Each structure stands twice: as structure tokens, then as C-alpha cells.
Amino acid sequence: MVICITKEKFYLTTAIPYVNAAPHLGHALEFVQTDAIARYQKVQGKELRLVTGSDENSLKNVHAAEAEGIGTDALCARNAAIFRKMADEVGLVYTSFTRTSDRKLHLPGVERLWKLCDKSGDIYKKKYRGLYCVGCESFYEESELPNGVCPEHNKKPEEIEEENYFFKLSKYGKKLEALIESDELLILPETRKNEVLAFVRGGLKDFSVSRSQERAKGWGVPVPGDSSQIMYVWFDALGTYITGIGYGTDEKEFSKFWPADVHVIGKGILRFHAVYWPAMLLSAGLKLPKRVFVHGYITAEGQKMSKSLGNIIDPFKLFEKFGVDPIRYCLLGGVPTFSDGDFSEKELVARNNNELVANLGNFAYRTQKLIEKFYANEIPSAKLDADDEAQLAKTEEYAKKISVEMDKYELRRGLELLMELSSSFNKYLSDREPWKNEAKRAQTLYVSSRGLSALAILSEPFLPFTAEKMRKALEIKKVEWKDAGKELLKPGMKLNPPEQLFKKIEEKK
Numbered sequence: 084m085v086i087c088i089t090k091e092k093f094y095l096t097t098a099i100p101y102v103n104a105a106p107h108l109g110h111a112l113e114f115v116q117t118d119a120i121a122r123y124q125k126v127q128g129k130e131l132r133l134v135t136g137s138d139e140n141s142l143k144n145v146h147a148a149e150a151e152g153i154g155t156d157a158l159c160a161r162n163a164a165i166f167r168k169m170a171d172e173v174g175l176v177y178t179s180f181t182r183t184s185d186r187k188l189h190l191p192g193v194e195r196l197w198k199l200c201d202k203s204g205d206i207y208k209k210k211y212r213g214l215y216c217v218g219c220e221s222f223y224e225e226s227e228l229p230n231g232v233c234p235e236h237n238k239k240p241e242e243i244e245e246e247n248y249f250f251k252l253s254k255y256g257k258k259l260e261a262l263i264e265s266d267e268l269l270i271l272p273e274t275r276k277n278e279v280l281a282f283v284r285g286g287l288k289d290f291s292v293s294r295s296q297e298r299a300k301g302w303g304v305p306v307p308g309d310s311s312q313i314m315y316v317w318f319d320a321l322g323t324y325i326t327g328i329g330y331g332t333d334e335k336e337f338s339k340f341w342p343a344d345v346h347v348i349g350k351g352i353l354r355f356h357a358v359y360w361p362a363m364l365l366s367a368g369l370k371l372p373k374r375v376f377v378h379g380y381i382t383a384e385g386q387k388m389s390k391s392l393g394n395i396i397d398p399f400k401l402f403e404k405f406g407v408d409p410i411r412y413c414l415l416g417g418v419p420t421f422s423d424g425d426f427s428e429k430e431l432v433a434r435n436n437n438e439l440v441a442n443l444g445n446f447a448y449r450t451q452k453l454i455e456k457f458y459a460n461e462i463p464s465a466k467l468d469a470d471d472e473a474q475l476a477k478t479e480e481y482a483k484k485i486s487v488e489m490d491k492y493e494l495r496r497g498l499e500l501l502m503e504l505s506s507s508f509n510k511y512l513s514d515r516e517p518w519k520n521e522a523k524r525a526q527t528l529y530v531s532s533r534g535l536s537a538l539a540i541l542s543e544p545f546l547p548f549t550a551e552k553m554r555k556a557l558e559i560k561k562v563e564w565k566d567a568g569k570e571l572l573k574p575g576m577k578l579n580p581p582e583q584l585f586k587k588i589e590e591k592k
């Protein structure tokens with residue numbers, strides 16, 4: 084008899100950012116949120132795919148390249164590398180970085196997607212006049228433009244008239260409404276679900292899915308069978324979610340991982356992901372993603388980040404100055420998971436010093452330092468009393484509580500619970516005073532080391548670099564969520580010499 088154990092799979096994506104400019108802190112927020120979800124699923128033992136990449140076939144990139152006096156391909160290659168560097172630096176566990184200019188891995192899949200929509204009778208040609216915002220790469224109705232300007236870019240859209248291909252979005256209104264209403268296509272949070280439903284119920288209009296070669300300046304994916312037209316950049320960019328796992332190039336991989344468990348996106352592109360994309364998939368006869376996770380925007384010191392205000396926060400500088408995990412901690416713990424939030428260095432310093440250093444860092448260092456001092460780095464054996472058992476039981480209890488929140492994608496709540504667990508151990512250690520209470524020293528330090536080993540696992544989704552450091556110090560080789568309450572550290576086991584996990588940041592006077 085052959086016993087076949089198939090691992091459960093989990094597939095998620097970040098949005099595929101335009102690379103016309105360098106990444107800002109908002110991109111870092113999305114990468115960090117996506118990564119926390121991914122790592123959490125991974126330590127549940129799931130086989131993971133995470134697709135991120137760069138949206139390169141946009142007119143914005145053409146304009147940005149023109150402004151710099153370089154080729155569009157050169158601009159895209161350079162900027163895509165910067166986004167990739169940021170993904171690497173924040174620790175994003177991506178399995179594919181898909182560039183939409185990739186003719187080998189991306190093109191065949193989007194061509195197939197187009198042909199399938201065409202075959203369903205959902206693509207037709209029509210003469211059109213409309214208002215187009217290049218910043219959004221989107222047409223707008225006059226009624227959608229307060230004071231005649233794009234709400235995202237505060238700029239007047241261009242009036243455009245040409246013959247384009249259209250997609251029959253109007254055909255899918257009822258179907259989409261039912262899918263979203265029933266949560267078969269789950270939109271998180273509820274407020275965004277209601278926003279999409281209102282939009283769908285307002286009646287869907289067909290949308291343009293191509294532009295002339297001339298307007299596209301020859302840049303982009305040609306429409307199959309009509310090289311005078313270039314695919315609308317959103318049509319090909321959304322396709323990244325399937326081409327990134329092999330659609331059109333590796334059918335085995337694609338059928339194993341599609342549909343996506345979750346698309347992580349910002350609120351500004353909700354319509355594309357909750358309306359256009361599912362309609363395209365329905366038309367092509369492909370399964371729909373299970374969830375769309377919609378985060379808000381990040382403000383800097385209370386103000387919207389913008390080039391003109393000169394307050395764009397460069398994530399690379401922050402990582403260099405403060406380390407990655409303190410930034411991850413602020414993005415996941417300081418910014419509400421599903422709405423807008425603020426980032427300031429002042430709050431970063433406060434959170435780093437009062438929470439990471441004083442709570443988790445302090446507990447870890449004291450525990451290890453005391454084990455080094457009194458037991459030559461060896462876990463002591465001890466008889467536990469009822470208080471010890473109660474403290475120990477918290478590891479399993481919190482592993483479950485954090486899971487409940489993470490399964491609902493409540494990342495901030497999950498992180499808060501992690502710190503609550505750490506704080507409870509930190510207090511236990513302080514109250515017991517094992518440095519002077521000799522009678523209870525061994526049992527206190529044994530229980531503390533068990534707490535530390537649980538924290539080394541449970542902090543993996545949020546603070547992966549710190550978690551790894553902790554596991555190294557404790558000689559924990561693998562990381563599985565279900566082990567968090569277990570006795571990973573047994574009496575007699577030798578630990579590595581203690582090191583500080585976080586650095587206190589001196590406040591500027």
C-alpha cells in the first residue's frame with residue numbers, strides 16, 4: 084500500500100506595482116503584511132507559493148523613461164531590481180518575482196487568457212471617447228471626478244478618442260454580486276465588500292481592454308491577432324496572478340496552486356481585483372481567487388505622502404537606520420490592518436524601546452543570561468508547582484488565540500497577542516526574582532526557557548529575523564506552529580551564549 088501525504092497548499096500574491104518610481108513605505112507595508120500571512124501559513128505546514136513582481140507595460144513607465152531620456156526597458160529593468168531588493172530586504176518569502184515584460188514566462192499566459200475571453204464572445208471592438216488618467220491607467224466617468232480631477236492623483240484626466248477592444252463586463256454583474264454577497268469571493272474587510280457591492284449594483288459598464296499602438300507608444304503586449312492594438316495594461320498585469328504560477332508555461336504547477344487563497348492589495352485598486360479580474364476569470368472559465376485582502380494607505384507624520392510635499396519615506400533608509408524587524412513591528416502593529424494608519428519615527432522609537440526592547444528583548448536576554456550565570460547555559464531540571472504549570476499552559480493557549488486572529492487575517496491583533504504572551508512571561512520572571520530566589524530558581528528558569536521557545540516560533544510571521552536569532556540561540560532547528568506549546572527545550576540541553584535581540588534607540592533631543 085502506498086500512503087501518499089499531500090501537503091495542504093497556500094497561494095497568495097502582492098499587488099504588482101508599477102515601477103515608474105522607487106518604492107515607498109506603502110509598498111513596504113503591503114510586502115510586510117503579505118509576508119506575515121505567508122509565513123504564518125508556512126509554519127502551519129502548508130506548501131507555499133507567493134507571487135510578486137513588477138507591472139511594466141504601463142504608459143506611466145514610458146513617460147517616466149522619456150523624462151529620464153532612457154529606454155523604457157532600461158527604466159523597467161532598473162526599477163524592478165529596486166522593488167526586488169526591497170522584497171528581499173523586508174524578508175518577503177516570494178517564490179516568483181514576475182516581470183510583466185517577460186516574454187517567456189508572462190506573455191504566453193496572458194495571450195491565452197485574452198483568447199479565452201474572446202472565445203466566450205466577451206471581447207468586441209468599439210469606437211470610444213473617454214477620460215483617461217494615466218496615473219491610474221484607468222478611464223473615469225465625469226461623475227467620478229470631483230472638481231474634474233482624478234481622486235487618486237489630483238490631476239485632470241486626458242480626453243481620448245479611438246477604436247479599442249472592449250470587455251463585456253456588463254454581462255457579469257449579477258453573477259459577481261452573488262459571488263461577493265455569499266463570500267464565495269470574500270472581500271476583507273466588510274466595509275470594502277460593501278463598497279464593491281454598491282459599485283456592482285450600480286450597474287457595470289463594459290471596459291476598454293486595449294489601446295492603439297500609437298497611444299501605447301509601441302510598449303506592451305500586442306493583442307493576439309491584431310498587432311495594431313496593445314492590451315490594456317491592467318488586463319495583462321492582473322494576468323500575473325496566474326502566469327506567476329505557470330499559466331501558459333507550466334500547467335502542472337498552475338493547476339496545483341490556482342485558485343489563489345488571497346490577493347493582498349491596497350484600497351485604490353479594489354475595483355480591478357474584485358470586479359474586473361473575477362469577471363475576466365469567469366469569462367475564461369477559470370476558478371476565482373478565494374479572498375481579496377484590502378489594506379489602507381499609510382500617512383507620514385499625519386500627512387499624505389507625496390512627491391510635492393517632499394515627505395516620501397524611503398524604506399531602505401529606515402531599514403538601514405533601525406533594522407528591518409522594528410519597522411515590520413510598526414507596520415504590522417502600529418498601522419491598523421484594514422484601514423489607513425500613520426507612521427512616524429517618534430512612534431517607531433517609542434515602540435522599539437518600550438515594547439520590543441523592554442518586553443520581548445528584555446525577557447529573552449534575562450532568561451538566557453540567568454541560565455548562563457547559574458547553570459552554565461544548560462536548561463535546569465526542576466519540579467513545577469501549580470503557578471509554573473499555569474504559566475506554561477499559556478504557550479499553547481496563546482498559540483491558539485493568535486491562530487484564531489491570523490485565520491481571520493487580523494494581523495495586528497495577532498501581533499498584540501504575541502506581545503501579551505511575552506509580557507506575561509516577562510512579568511512571571513520579574514515576580515519570581517530567580518536571581519535571588521534560590522529555592523524557585525530552577526523551575527522559574529525552566530518555565531521561562533519554555534516560554535522563550537514558544538515565542539521563537541510564534542513570532543516567525545511578524546518578526547522573522549528576530550525569531551530566527553532566537554531559535555539559533557535556543558538550538559531550535561525547525562519551526563512549526565504546533566510545536567509552540569511543546570517541550571522543545573529539555574533539561575540538560577545546552578543553549579548558545581545570550582545576545583540582545585533589539586537595540587534601544589536614543590531619542591533625539
Ligand SMILES: [Zn+2]
Pocket residue numbers: 216217218219220233234235236237
Ligand atoms: Zn489617477
